[in-house]
Amino acid sequence: MAAAAGVSYQTVSRVLNDSPKVRPDTRRLVLDAIDRLQYRPNRAARALGLGRANAVTVVTANTMLYGYASTLQGIEESARLAGLAVGVRAVESDQDVDVRHAVEYVSDPSAGSVIVVAFDPAGANVLRALPPDVPAVAATEAGGVPGSERTMIFLDERQAAADATRHLLSLGHRTVHHVAIPSETVASARQAGWRGALEEAGAPVPGVLSADWDPRSAYLAGRRLAADGDVTAILCGNDDTALAVRRALYEAGRDVPGDVSIVGFDDVPGVAYWTPALTTVRMDFAGLGRACLAALATELTGVVPPGVTPEAPRLVIRESTAPPRGR
Amino acid sequence: MAAAAGVSYQTVSRVLNDSPKVRPDTRRLVLDAIDRLQYRPNRAARALGLGRANAVTVVTANTMLYGYASTLQGIEESARLAGLAVGVRAVESDQDVDVRHAVEYVSDPSAGSVIVVAFDPAGANVLRALPPDVPAVAATEAGGVPGSERTMIFLDERQAAADATRHLLSLGHRTVHHVAIPSETVASARQAGWRGALEEAGAPVPGVLSADWDPRSAYLAGRRLAADGDVTAILCGNDDTALAVRRALYEAGRDVPGDVSIVGFDDVPGVAYWTPALTTVRMDFAGLGRACLAALATELTGVVPPGVTPEAPRLVIRESTAPPRGR
DNA sequence: ATGCGCCGTGTGACCGGTCACACTCGTCCT
DNA sequence: AGGACGAGTGTGACCGGTCACACGGCGCAT
Numbered sequence: 001m002a003a004a005a006g007v008s009y010q011t012v013s014r015v016l017n018d019s020p021k022v023r024p025d026t027r028r029l030v031l032d033a034i035d036r037l038q039y040r041p042n043r044a045a046r047a048l049g050l051g052r053a054n055a056v057t058v059v060t061a062n063t064m065l066y067g068y069a070s071t072l073q074g075i076e077e078s079a080r081l082a083g084l085a086v087g088v089r090a091v092e093s094d095q096d097v098d099v100r101h102a103v104e105y106v107s108d109p110s111a112g113s114v115i116v117v118a119f120d121p122a123g124a125n126v127l128r129a130l131p132p133d134v135p136a137v138a139a140t141e142a143g144g145v146p147g148s149e150r151t152m153i154f155l156d157e158r159q160a161a162a163d164a165t166r167h168l169l170s171l172g173h174r175t176v177h178h179v180a181i182p183s184e185t186v187a188s189a190r191q192a193g194w195r196g197a198l199e200e201a202g203a204p205v206p207g208v209l210s211a212d213w214d215p216r217s218a219y220l221a222g223r224r225l226a227a228d229g230d231v232t233a234i235l236c237g238n239d240d241t242a243l244a245v246r247r248a249l250y251e252a253g254r255d256v257p258g259d260v261s262i263v264g265f266d267d268v269p270g271v272a273y274w275t276p277a278l279t280t281v282r283m284d285f286a287g288l289g290r291a292c293l294a295a296l297a298t299e300l301t302g303v304v305p306p307g308v309t310p311e312a313p314r315l316v317i318r319e320s321t322a323p324p325r326g327r
Numbered sequence: 328m329a330a331a332a333g334v335s336y337q338t339v340s341r342v343l344n345d346s347p348k349v350r351p352d353t354r355r356l357v358l359d360a361i362d363r364l365q366y367r368p369n370r371a372a373r374a375l376g377l378g379r380a381n382a383v384t385v386v387t388a389n390t391m392l393y394g395y396a397s398t399l400q401g402i403e404e405s406a407r408l409a410g411l412a413v414g415v416r417a418v419e420s421d422q423d424v425d426v427r428h429a430v431e432y433v434s435d436p437s438a439g440s441v442i443v444v445a446f447d448p449a450g451a452n453v454l455r456a457l458p459p460d461v462p463a464v465a466a467t468e469a470g471g472v473p474g475s476e477r478t479m480i481f482l483d484e485r486q487a488a489a490d491a492t493r494h495l496l497s498l499g500h501r502t503v504h505h506v507a508i509p510s511e512t513v514a515s516a517r518q519a520g521w522r523g524a525l526e527e528a529g530a531p532v533p534g535v536l537s538a539d540w541d542p543r544s545a546y547l548a549g550r551r552l553a554a555d556g557d558v559t560a561i562l563c564g565n566d567d568t569a570l571a572v573r574r575a576l577y578e579a580g581r582d583v584p585g586d587v588s589i590v591g592f593d594d595v596p597g598v599a600y601w602t603p604a605l606t607t608v609r610m611d612f613a614g615l616g617r618a619c620l621a622a623l624a625t626e627l628t629g630v631v632p633p634g635v636t637p638e639a640p641r642l643v644i645r646e647s648t649a650p651p652r653g654r
Numbered sequence: 655a656t657g658c659g660c661c662g663t664g665t666g667a668c669c670g671g672t673c674a675c676a677c678t679c680g681t682c683c684t
Numbered sequence: 685a686g687g688a689c690g691a692g693t694g695t696g697a698c699c700g701g702t703c704a705c706a707c708g709g710c711g712c713a714t
Contacts, residue, residue, distance in 0.1 A: 008694055013672065021692060042670050043437035044374035048699050049672030053371060063403060064396045073390050076417055086415050090403055110370035215597045240597050247600040270542045270567050273574040335664055340702065348662060369700050375669050376702030
């Protein structure tokens with residue numbers, strides 16, 4: 001474009017990157033020409049010249065589960081507002097091949113900066129394998145990913161997990177059982193909060209049951225819990241898990257919250273409309289995503305964008321928790 | 328790289344694009360050098376030279392709702408397997424500014440090809456506004472988007488909607504009410520199937536209630552239906568809607584499926600674990616996404632990839648439907 | 655033996671921006 | 685008045701691939 005419409009060609013570049021070294025009227029001249037010719041700079045050319053694309057690509061093991069999808073959504077929104085292109089790259093598994101492919105993919109400078117959603121081993125492995133020269137931050141499980149020096153942003157649900165546990169205890173439950181999801185480790189904030197609250201109250205700490213992302217496995221875990229008459233309160237790794245556990249309870253003839261109280265994690269929209277409405281821990285994943293992008297901007301430019309701290313996780317009490325029967 | 332490691336430099340390009348005009352041993356030579364030097368071609372440079380990126384960007388009004396997210400997931404998977412980069416661009420609304428911005432974004436050849444998720448007016452507007460020179464296909468509501476000549480892929484749920492309606496009718500319900508979601512139009516396959524089945528059976532066709540994506544609005548619609556003692560069967564626009572409607576029914580003291588039967592759409596994983604498990608129409612959105620990518624490949628290369636037809640929507644009968652009481 | 659055509663490879667220009675640097679001009683200082 | 689300086693602009697090279705074309709060598713037909 002350019003030369004034709006106004007003056008020269010480097011000047012156009014300067015205007016686009018709004019360099020201060022352009023006289024106001026020259027700038028106007030160029031700007032006019034730009035929208036007269038409907039001119040749009042070519043991102044690929046820019047990336048090539050710059051050495052790195054003005055983009056962010058999100059590496060994630062999953063795109064559909066609530067936590068992942070919301071994080072992605074938060075990132076997309078912020079990135080769009082910041083004028084960055086957004087790419088997505090899924091990692092199939094935590095296996096070496098898959099991790100390597102993902103890393104290779106984002107090692108290309110055309111991928112721009114990287115946000116690794118490291119809620120799980122796949123993401124964590126990618127994060128660790130990332131060459132130091134690719135700018136990246138990570139969204140992680142509370143506590144971060146050992147073995148990486150990257151900036152990590154997370155939602156610390158330790159407090160909320162403890163609150164949830166104390167809430168159940170205060171209702172009169174003897175103890176609280178826990179069904180974990182894959183993204184949780186023994187050291188995770190979720191389990192730490194739960195265990196801490198239990199110990200602090202002198203309540204027994206039951207073994208953790210693990211479920212994978214398939215609701216069926218949560219259902220199976222629920223069946224085992226339902227079979228145990230002593231179980232009266234369950235803290236579930238997420239809302240979907242809670243749903244399946246509740247089903248198992250129902251099939252065993254145990255009412256929620258009459259016989260058993262359950263608490264979820266996430267506060268998926270809709271969970272408020274369950275019957276009974278689910279008591280759960282609200283997680284601000286979208287805020288987490290936005291914070292990741294802000295952190296990236298900080299790394300890249302040094303300037304800290306206005307306070308974009310995600311909301312702290314917090315317990316939302318609804319109908320699925322109540323005092324145990326016969327008390 | 329290249330020249331250093333083996334022979335020349337254009338040859339490398341030929342090998343990368345596996346041109347047939349390379350002698351096998353030369354190819355080997357280059358290939359060796361490639362993984363010896365850990366060489367990865369630069370996508371931006373390639374895009375610049377080629378005039379268009381080897382990528383697909385998905386334009387969508389939403390990234391979290393089940394239909395949208397699954398479609399995206401199907402696309403991502405296929406694209407990754409095909410070696411394409413994946414971009415995401417959300418359209419805020421169906422307003423002109425937002426649509427224009429999205430269109431400008433994907434008009435840049437660096438965006439590669441485009442898949443527009445046109446389940447709603449925002450997507451449909453983008454599709455219509457897309458310049459003819461950008462290669463694109465669309466995932467649409469059954470029936471397509473009038474005003475565009477693009478290739479459109481959709482899930483035709485007309486049959487399944489009719490099946491669902493007939494299923495309820497055959498259970499003995501006098502008629503079936505319908506709560507619509509935003510992506511539905513009067514002419515949509517969903518409503519056509521529903522209305523058709525009703526008319527065919529000589530059943531009255533009640534007015535359609537509309538809900539937006541907020542579960543609360545579905546809940547409100549549910550309240551209106553719950554207040555009407557004649558309502559005994561409800562076909563909901565999606566599973567989330569069904570959930571909220573069920574809640575309203577519950578609050579009104581009307582049992583599901585004892586007093587009222589409900590059917591959803593989507594078959595979100597987890598819905599099988601509801602209490603009662605939801606009867607719903609399974610929608611293969613991931614398959615739809617894969618089919619979109621295949622269609623794109625067809626447009627671009629002319630060759631038709633092996634049969635990737637999404638599964639047809641089909642009714643999955645579970646526990647939320649039963650004969651009306653007192654019959 | 656000569657000439658033609660094809661196969662495989664190298665060369666130069668180009669995609670559309672960026673950077674580093676050179677240049678011109680007007681101001682201000684001495 | 686002369687020179688230093690800085691603001692604003694233009695020039696050339698480069699990013700890392702692609703395309704179009706030219707070229708050398710070989711097999712084959714004549």
